[in-house]
Amino acid sequence: MRVALPHTLGKDEVRRRMHRHADEIGGFFPAGLARVTTGWPNEDRMTITAEVMGQSIPGGVEIREHEVIIEMDLPLLLSVMKGPLEAAVKKEAGRLLAP
Helix, strand or coil: CEEEEECCCCHHHHHHHHHHHHHHHHHHCCCCCEEEEEEEEECCEEEEEEEECCEEEEEEEEECCCEEEEEECCCHHHHCCHHHHHHHHHHHHHHHHCC
């Protein structure tokens, strides 16, 4: 799954906001459904791993000058929900860029 979020903030501001809101990603899922861990291997990439229904879902966020790319490698079990999951990511991920 790949979702692009356009922005006009510049990379430095996106980094600042994402660092501030990264711990909120677990709240994008219904309470108790997922355990989420994040990391920053470099200043323009945040890794995300969500543990959902016994499945490990790796992914990441790439910060670009005019967009943020969110990618998750959905296991076969969850691939049938790709459309609804993409819609939810688009709706909730805007919180990562909130001031």
